[in-house]
Amino acid sequence: MRTGVIKAYMLKEFTELVRTKLIILVYLLPSMILILFGYGIKMEVKDVRTVILDYDKSKLSYQIISAFEHSKYFSPEVLNISEKEALSLMKKAKIDMIVIIPESFEKNLLKGTISEIGIFIDASFPFRGLTIQSYAEGLLYNEASKLLSSDKTGLITVNQRNLFNQSMRDEDAIVPGLIGIVLLVAPAILSALVIVREKERGTIFNFYSSPVKKSEFVVAKLTPPFLLHSVNIFVMFLWATYLFKVPFRGSFLTYWLTSEVYVMISVGIGLLVSIVARAQIVAIVLTIIITVIPGFLYSGIIMPISAMKGEASIEAHIFPVMYFNHIIYDTFLIGQGFGSEKNLFYFVVLVMYALGLLSLGTLLMKKELR
Amino acid sequence: MRAFLAVLLKELIMFFRSWGLVAVVLYSFTVDVYIAGKGFEVKPRNVSVGYVDYTDGVIPKKILSHLHPPEFQEPIRFNSQEELNKAIYNREIIVGLVFDPDFEKNYFKGEAKLNLLLDATAAAQSYVTLSYIQNIVLRFNDLNFHVELKTHKLFNQNSDTPKFLALAEFLSILTLITVILSSVVFVKEKESGTWDIMLLMPVDSKIIILAKSLSQIIIVMVGTIICTGIVLFGVFDLPMNGSFLAFVLLTLMYTFSATGIGLFVASVAQSLVQVAQLSVIIMMPIIFLSGSWTPIYSMHPVLQKLSLLSPLRYYIEGCESLFFRRTPVLDLWLYFVALFILGSALYLFGFRKIGKLF
Numbered sequence: 001m002r003t004g005v006i007k008a009y010m011l012k013e014f015t016e017l018v019r020t021k022l023i024i025l026v027y028l029l030p031s032m033i034l035i036l037f038g039y040g041i042k043m044e045v046k047d048v049r050t051v052i053l054d055y056d057k058s059k060l061s062y063q064i065i066s067a068f069e070h071s072k073y074f075s076p077e078v079l080n081i082s083e084k085e086a087l088s089l090m091k092k093a094k095i096d097m098i099v100i101i102p103e104s105f106e107k108n109l110l111k112g113t114i115s116e117i118g119i120f121i122d123a124s125f126p127f128r129g130l131t132i133q134s135y136a137e138g139l140l141y142n143e144a145s146k147l148l149s150s151d152k153t154g155l156i157t158v159n160q161r162n163l164f165n166q167s168m169r170d171e172d173a174i175v176p177g178l179i180g181i182v183l184l185v186a187p188a189i190l191s192a193l194v195i196v197r198e199k200e201r202g203t204i205f206n207f208y209s210s211p212v213k214k215s216e217f218v219v220a221k222l223t224p225p226f227l228l229h230s231v232n233i234f235v236m237f238l239w240a241t242y243l244f245k246v247p248f249r250g251s252f253l254t255y256w257l258t259s260e261v262y263v264m265i266s267v268g269i270g271l272l273v274s275i276v277a278r279a280q281i282v283a284i285v286l287t288i289i290i291t292v293i294p295g296f297l298y299s300g301i302i303m304p305i306s307a308m309k310g311e312a313s314i315e316a317h318i319f320p321v322m323y324f325n326h327i328i329y330d331t332f333l334i335g336q337g338f339g340s341e342k343n344l345f346y347f348v349v350l351v352m353y354a355l356g357l358l359s360l361g362t363l364l365m366k367k368e369l370r
Numbered sequence: 371m372r373a374f375l376a377v378l379l380k381e382l383i384m385f386f387r388s389w390g391l392v393a394v395v396l397y398s399f400t401v402d403v404y405i406a407g408k409g410f411e412v413k414p415r416n417v418s419v420g421y422v423d424y425t426d427g428v429i430p431k432k433i434l435s436h437l438h439p440p441e442f443q444e445p446i447r448f449n450s451q452e453e454l455n456k457a458i459y460n461r462e463i464i465v466g467l468v469f470d471p472d473f474e475k476n477y478f479k480g481e482a483k484l485n486l487l488l489d490a491t492a493a494a495q496s497y498v499t500l501s502y503i504q505n506i507v508l509r510f511n512d513l514n515f516h517v518e519l520k521t522h523k524l525f526n527q528n529s530d531t532p533k534f535l536a537l538a539e540f541l542s543i544l545t546l547i548t549v550i551l552s553s554v555v556f557v558k559e560k561e562s563g564t565w566d567i568m569l570l571m572p573v574d575s576k577i578i579i580l581a582k583s584l585s586q587i588i589i590v591m592v593g594t595i596i597c598t599g600i601v602l603f604g605v606f607d608l609p610m611n612g613s614f615l616a617f618v619l620l621t622l623m624y625t626f627s628a629t630g631i632g633l634f635v636a637s638v639a640q641s642l643v644q645v646a647q648l649s650v651i652i653m654m655p656i657i658f659l660s661g662s663w664t665p666i667y668s669m670h671p672v673l674q675k676l677s678l679l680s681p682l683r684y685y686i687e688g689c690e691s692l693f694f695r696r697t698p699v700l701d702l703w704l705y706f707v708a709l710f711i712l713g714s715a716l717y718l719f720g721f722r723k724i725g726k727l728f
Binding site for chain 1: 459463487488489490524531533655
């Protein structure tokens with residue numbers, strides 16, 4: 001490898017990136033994805049539009065209503081309408097939940113006969129419906145156990161501790177995972193594009209016919225995407241901690257080192273794509289298919305890795321996203337760092353991935369016309 | 371009128387001649403929707419449970435026997451709390467239960483405490499899991515608590531996710547395909563330079579633009595009918611509670627505004643690569659502001675206002691109402707109007723930007 005050649009080639013790449021304005025995309029796209037998805041994906045449902053039909057109007061029913069009012073998940077309204085009217089409001093998608101407290105609810109409860117509270121939830125968005133249901137039932141059961149503290153024997157109370165994310169914020173749960181997706185997709189697209197563009201334009205023949213070696217070409221082509229996206233590692237960190245207020249409990253060095261290795265993996269994927277693709281549009285689509293889908297499915301954002309079974313679990317272990325996200329979640333929320341053997345092992349796996357992909361790409365690349 | 375028909379026919383023929391494109395469109399409208407629907411479940415499933423039992427009594431076993439598939443995996447026993455903690459910290463276990471040595475003694479006194487450690491990194495799942503466990507414990511308590519919660523999930527009783535996911539995927543595919551197809555028809559001509567020739571013809575440019583867009587609308591509508599007929603109704607057994615005609619009309623309105631977006635992309639982009647980049651950049655806010663991921667009422671107030679600009683918002687609401695909610699069609703008029711206004715505004719912009727040579 002001759003440093004002079006690489007330097008010259010790299011200089012050309014940098015100027016080209018600036019001149020074609022691709023550099024704007026380098027810095028705009030990752031931040032945009034992070035901000036949009038960070039605000040966009042909310043598993044948590046807030047301010048559920050609730051209508052409470054209180055036919056009882058007793059002390060107990062007011063207690064229940066005020067519990068709904070004090071919860072951040074509901075914005076209840078006590079209305080004096082019939083069930084039918086409430087239902088038609090729901091059909092028009094104006095409200096999401098109806099709670100019906102029946103007549104003589106308190107009286108029945110004190111007497112010891114069974115009384116019912118009716119909950120109607122709009123489940124046309126199923127997961128949302130399920131979440132609302134669990135919120136509402138949790139709230140009512142909570143109220144119930146408060147009432148029953150007089151009743152003694154055989155009572156178990158749940159003493160729960162939410163580890164790592166005490167207040168169960170969605171941002172904490174999602175943003176670190178998004179970093180894993182962004183840093184996989186963006187560098188891969190860029191590095192695939194810089195090579196495939198030359199193929200599409202035909203300028204790749206300059207490389208074919210010149211005495212530049214394959215390894216020199218790879219280094220010169222891939223260093224600019226790698227360096228540019230290394231800056232993004234810091235940008236992502238700042239967005240996560242300042243904009244989304246995700247706590248950072250691990251060491252920054254761990255985060256930074258792992259991310260650099262991860263960007264290298266991503267660049268390696270871009271290199272592999274550039275070997276197959278001949279047109280820029282194919283390169284973009286192919287990279288997105290390869291990176292985005294596993295990025296979402298196997299990142300642990302939608303489904304925890306430990307809850308996967310069979311094929312899904314095997315596939316998750318094949319893609320590098322899982323290993324990176326494990327360490328990233330650790331640095332942000334848990335903070336064990338390399339003290340834990342699992343993190344260290346996953347880091348080694350990532351390094352192997354990076355080396356493997358890059359050397360495979362260099363090996364498979366052809367310096368001649370096919 | 372003859373010019374209109376000629377351009378329309380030309381575009382249709384050109385579409386059917388490119389086999390690759392036809393295959394991609396067909397694939398997206400059938401196989402892709404199928405995969406997305408069957409793909410995965412968002413309910414908490416197979417949650418891994420670990421426990422430490424210092425009592426060796428009967429009651430913990432009874433409680434644990436309530437944690438069963440499909441929601442939970444078989445609980446794994448740990449010998450000490452340190453081991454359990456380590457497993458949770460390594461994210462192998464999501465829910466950890468700790469039974470103190472005097473758990474049983476306290477149980478008969480009525481003050482037993484069940485220690486629950488929850489990995490809350492996946493906030494939504496943890497919350498649902500937590501309420502599952504609270505429910506189990508409360509039912510286990512079996513008190514003289516006489517309130518029964520009758521929960522009815524309307525419109526989709528079992529929270530059947532495949533139906534919904536298939537529908538959601540169909541909506542995003544429809545949006546994506548419409549925007550890309552309708553912008554590519556223009557940009558292809560722009561790239562090869564024939565667009566200027568088109569504009570130089572003694573035909574009103576508006577007619578050419580409308581004919582070109584209509585041809586893509588027809589293609590997409592055929593795709594829609596295939597998708598709803600075979601995949602949504604055939605495989606996923608989606609209920610149809612409104613009128614099918616209203617759905618077709620709503621789709622027509624929606625594709626009208628989506629081709630408006632395509633026209634906008636076409637008037638800004640100079641090459642096909644730019645079309646790809648631009649449509650991704652434009653599509654993302656449209657999908658996120660549509661309320662398919664986050665309910666609109668949970669969004670930031672500013673975003674709630676912005677979401678009024680997303681045509682997908684009206685379409686999703688409309689489709690949900692028609693398929694699941696059994697809404698009378700007349701209550702949906704607002705969606706039709708909103709889609710028409712958005713589409714018209716985009717077309718007016720397109721006419722000005724792309725329909726003029728100078």
